[in-house]
Amino acid sequence: MNADAIIIGAGACGLMCAVQAGYLGKKVIVLEKNEKPGSKILISGGGRCNYTNQFASAEQFISANPHFIKSAFTQWTVDDTIGFFETYGIAGKEKTLGQLFPDDKNAKDVVQVFTSICEDFGQEIRCSADVKDIEILPEGFKVSYEKNGKTVVLTAEKLVIATGGLPIPKMGATDFALRFARKHDLKIIETAPALVPLTITGKDEEWFAQLSGNSVFCEVSNDEISFEENILFTHWGLSGPAILQISSFWRRGETINLNLLPHQNMVALLDEERKTNGKTLLSTLLNRMYTKKFTDALGKFLPLSKPVAALTKAEIDLIEQTIHHFKVKPAGDKGYDKAEVMRGGIDTNEISSKTLECKKIPNLFFGGECLDVTGWLGGYNFQWAWASGFVIAKNL
Incomplete structure (x- = not known):
């Protein structure tokens, strides 16, 4: 031997x-x-x-x-x-x-x-x-x-x-x-x-790609588990610690939820702003939390140019859903080349x-x-x- x-x-x-x-x-x-x-x-x-x-x-x-x-x-x-x-x-x-x-x-x-x-x-x-x-x-x-x-x-x-x-x-x-x-x-x-970036294709691909390089602190979750860390937008989808974590629990065809403001309540922030300065534009309020580029991108879904005092209940519900329940359905992952x-x-x-x-x-x-x-x-x-x-x- x-x-x-x-x-x-x-x-x-x-x-x-x-x-x-x-x-x-x-x-x-x-x-x-x-x-x-x-x-x-x-x-x-x-x-x-x-x-x-x-x-x-x-x-x-x-x-x-x-x-x-x-x-x-x-x-x-x-x-x-x-x-x-x-x-x-x-x-x-x-x-x-x-x-x-x-x-x-x-x-x-x-x-x-x-x-x-x-x-x-x-x-x-x-x-x-x-x-x-x-x-x-x-x-x-x-x-x-x-x-x-x-x-x-x-x-x-x-x-x-x-x-x-x-x-x-x-x-x-x-x-x-x-x-x-x-x-x-x-x-x-x-x-x-596992511990791998997720890809976005189809009609949403361009929206994610334009945000490449932007990082946002999020709570990322599915039906099984949630993680609070940064996500990173890339030209092909999503990466960053929170995405890598959820990827180990994600299966193809499933949707994941992004809470883009995990430690604050968007509706409460709107109420507070309405009381102090109702003329504040929604974009101005969101720019306090996010980069201008990210706020501008949210304009695809939200009435950014509207003063907070003029927002309807339906618009407030839409803002709450978009900020706290942003749904993403990844197409796949970056494979073993990028998996940890x-x-x-x-x-x-x-x-x-x-x-x-x-x-x-x-x-x-x-x-x-x-x-x-x-x-x-x-x-x-x-x-x-x-x-x-x-x-x-x-x-x-």
């Missing part, structure tokens, strides 16, 4: 697994298809890396089995993540909504933590290693990979598949884990892009929640994004990656 375990994938889960295995005195070899480890870590948060969230719990994850991650999150907590990085000189600084970023460091420093520890423990990270075949042996696994045109064969008693999901193919994302799972009759929960994560994946019923070992194939472990565990935007998916890497390492 070449090692105690082979880890396929040097992303967040695979790297944490290698490090934690090193602490426990286990020898692993990590195989990474890309030229360097941690490719997705390096681009996360615009290179700043939102590495966890102070509020992370099972509540912020989508899965066919919402209880699945509770065991992992008990074994490796947010405090464990914070303490781990602080030990290696990365202190967390909260940006908003519990999101922790390295205070005076960045994503490169996060990856450096893992590569340095691996080096200290003698854990090998072999990059540009394209795994071509996995053979299940009576005593373990035989993994064949190609590097520089040559085929290399490794054997180990245990195997970890932490190859991530389908988003950002240009960063080397593949369906490797899903293909392997299907080949061995493991159930897959239907996959789709994948929804769905290998069915968690195929995996032990306590050890992350595959129930049908002993000594095989799955972790990270390839499983049917999808977190909200804001560091939650990293927390799952670290936790799953730790749990697997304990059981190698």
Whole structure:
């Protein structure tokens, strides 16, 4: 045997697994298809890396089995993540909504933590290693990979598949884990892009496109959930944190609701203005809340040039509906190229929640994004990656 375990994938889960295995005195070899480890870590948060969230719990994850991650999150907590990085000189600084970023460091420093520890423990990270075949042996696994045109064969008693999901193919994302799972009759929960911008086509396309670059603080909701953060208008539709969040819960054909003024009551504002200065134009009032460009665009629906005192009840109802219940029916999403994560994946019923070992194939472990565990935007998916890497390492 070449090692105690082979880890396929040097992303967040695979790297944490290698490090934690090193602490426990286990020898692993990590195989990474890309030229360097941690490719997705390096681009996360615009290179700043939102590495966890102070509020992370099972509540912020989508899965066919919402209880699945509770065991992992008990074994490796947010405090464990914070303490781990602080030990290696990365202190967390909260940006908003519990999101922790390295205070005076960045994503490169996060990856450096893992590569340095691996080096200290003698854990090998072999990059540009394209795994071509996995053979299940009576005593373990035989993994064949190609590097520089040559085929290399490794054997180990245990195997970890932490190859991530389908988003950002240009960063080397593949369906490797899903293909392997299907080949061995493991159930897959239907996959789709998540945390992804939404597109608008048809008669509304031009209206959204003219607002490209405008950002508005909103409550975005559907029948299932709501999020309060900024939305960003683009030349092809909608993006921004609140849209990315709702996208994980949106299904094609559904309508989403935008409350364009979540912390104020538009009717009350009109009443107040009517009492103080009824001659104020509706456009003037709306310009206090929005950019002029956005207010002007609302002129497609609203009587902007009318003084507030002259508004009829029907017009006030229209204003209230437009501001607090703006309906959008996206045509689709921007796909895996622009998605931050994948929804769905290998069915968690195929995996032990306590050890992350595959129930049908002993000594095989799955972790990270390839499983049917999808977190909200804001560091939650990293927390799952670290936790799953730790749990697997304990059981190698």
